[in-house]
Amino acid sequence: MLESPLKLSSLGETGLQLTVLGLGTLTVSPSQNNLPVKQAGNLIAYAVDQGINWLDTADLYNNYDQIKAALNRLANPPHIMSKTYAYTASSARQDFDAARRALDLDHLTAFMLHEQESPLTLAGHQEAFCALLELKEQGKIDAVGISTHAVSVVRSLARAKVGTGSIKADQVPGQRAGRIEVDEQRAKADDKSKAETYVADKHNACNAENYDYSSISKREELQIPACYKEADFVFPLINRTGIGLLDGSWQEMEEASEHAARAGLGVLGMKLFAGGHLLSQRAEAVKTALSLDFVSSWSVGMGTQEEVDVNIDWFSGREPNPALLDITDATPRKxxxxxxxxxxxxxxxxxxxxxxxxxxxxxxxxxxxxxxxxxxxxxxxxxxxxxx
Known part of the structure; x- marks a missing residue:
C-alpha cells in the first residue's frame, strides 16, 4: 500500500481515523455495475492500495463476496462499515453475523441502521439499534451509526445526543474561517431574499453562543428512544442540489449535520454527486464537500481505476490527469x-x-x-x- 495522499480525519468521538475519501461499494455490486467478483475485488484492492482506508457497504448490496476478494489480496485490510434494515435484535445480529462470516472477519469497524426515513422509523428500529450497541460492548464493532436521507432524522439524533437543551457553538470541529463566504457564494443560486435569510441564519448559528432547537418542527420534536443518545455517528445524504432528500432542503441538511457534529456525533457524507446528476460538475462538487469541515469523510462510488485516481486527486487537493478526466467524463450512467x-x-x-x-x-x-x-x-x- 502506498503512503496515502489523503488526509486523515477523526470520526466524532470514536477514535477512528478515516481518510477524507471512502469507497462506496454499491457501484460495483450486482445492483449497479454488477462487476464479476474478481474484477470488483481487484478494483476495491486498488482503491485501498492507492490510499483509501475505509469501505461503505450494506447487507442490501449483496457484495460481501466482492469485498472478500479484495481482502484476500490486501496485507492491511481497510475499515469496513456495513448496514442493516433490521427491526428486531435477532435480525440485526443475524445480519452482522452474515457479514462477519462472508468477510471471514471477527470484527467490523462499524454497523449502521440503513436508510432511516423519519423519527418514527428510528423508534421502530429501536430493538435492532440496541442489539448493535450490544455488539459494540462485546468488542465486535467499534462504532454504531445511522444512515439517512432525511433532515428530520439528523436533527432528532442531535437532539437525542444532547437532550432538548442547547449546543455550544465552540463545540464545532474545525476552523470556521471562510465558511460564511462559501455559503454566500452558494446561496446566490437561490431566491435572493431566501439566500440573504439563509446566510444570516447560518452566520448566527455558527457564531452565536448557543443554538436553540426551538426552530425544529413539531413532527421532529417527537421523542425518539433514549438509546439513540449512544449513536456514534450519522451518515446523511448531502449535496448542493438536495436531490434524494426525503424532507427539507440541502441548506437544512447541512445545518442539521453541523449541529449533529456539535453534539458530538461523527458525520460521514454520501451522494455528493447527487446520484450522478453532478458528474459534469465533479470538481466543484468535491470543493463544496471539502468546505463542509464538520463532515469527517465522504463515501463515493467508483467503478473504474480511473475514477479512483481522479477522485483521490481531487480529495487530495491535486489536479487530476486530463487524460483520466477525459476517460471518466466519457462514461455516462443511467x-x-x-x-x-x-x-x-x-x-x-x-x-x-x-x-x-x-x-x-x-x-x-x-x-x-x-x-x-x-x-x-x-x-x-x-x-x-x-x-x-
Whole structure:
C-alpha cells in the first residue's frame, strides 16, 4: 500500500481515523455495475492500495463476496462499515453475523441502521439499534451509526445526543474561517431574499453562543428512544442540489449535520454527486464537500481505476490527469429497465424519488428525478433494473 495522499480525519468521538475519501461499494455490486467478483475485488484492492482506508457497504448490496476478494489480496485490510434494515435484535445480529462470516472477519469497524426515513422509523428500529450497541460492548464493532436521507432524522439524533437543551457553538470541529463566504457564494443560486435569510441564519448559528432547537418542527420534536443518545455517528445524504432528500432542503441538511457534529456525533457524507446528476460538475462538487469541515469523510462510488485516481486527486487537493478526466467524463450512467420487465411495480413502491412509473405494461424511468441509488433494483424479482 502506498503512503496515502489523503488526509486523515477523526470520526466524532470514536477514535477512528478515516481518510477524507471512502469507497462506496454499491457501484460495483450486482445492483449497479454488477462487476464479476474478481474484477470488483481487484478494483476495491486498488482503491485501498492507492490510499483509501475505509469501505461503505450494506447487507442490501449483496457484495460481501466482492469485498472478500479484495481482502484476500490486501496485507492491511481497510475499515469496513456495513448496514442493516433490521427491526428486531435477532435480525440485526443475524445480519452482522452474515457479514462477519462472508468477510471471514471477527470484527467490523462499524454497523449502521440503513436508510432511516423519519423519527418514527428510528423508534421502530429501536430493538435492532440496541442489539448493535450490544455488539459494540462485546468488542465486535467499534462504532454504531445511522444512515439517512432525511433532515428530520439528523436533527432528532442531535437532539437525542444532547437532550432538548442547547449546543455550544465552540463545540464545532474545525476552523470556521471562510465558511460564511462559501455559503454566500452558494446561496446566490437561490431566491435572493431566501439566500440573504439563509446566510444570516447560518452566520448566527455558527457564531452565536448557543443554538436553540426551538426552530425544529413539531413532527421532529417527537421523542425518539433514549438509546439513540449512544449513536456514534450519522451518515446523511448531502449535496448542493438536495436531490434524494426525503424532507427539507440541502441548506437544512447541512445545518442539521453541523449541529449533529456539535453534539458530538461523527458525520460521514454520501451522494455528493447527487446520484450522478453532478458528474459534469465533479470538481466543484468535491470543493463544496471539502468546505463542509464538520463532515469527517465522504463515501463515493467508483467503478473504474480511473475514477479512483481522479477522485483521490481531487480529495487530495491535486489536479487530476486530463487524460483520466477525459476517460471518466466519457462514461455516462443511467438507470436501464431491461426488456423482460413484467411491470409488477415493486420497484416503484421502493423508489422514494418517484422516478418510476408504469407505461404500456413495463416500467419507465423519469431521469430528471432518478438519483441512481439503485435501491429499486433490489426489489425487482426479475433482475430487470440495471445502471450502466
Amino acid at each position: 438507470l436501464m429497465i431491461e426488456s423482460w420487465c413484467d411491470g409488477c411495480g415493486e420497484c416503484a413502491k421502493r423508489c422514494k424519488s418517484k422516478a418510476l412509473r408504469l407505461a404500456d405494461g413495463r416500467m419507465v424511468v423519469d431521469e430528471s428525478r432518478c438519483i441512481l441509488c439503485s435501491y429499486c433494483a433490489a426489489s425487482c424479482p426479475n433482475f430487470a433494473i440495471k445502471i450502466w
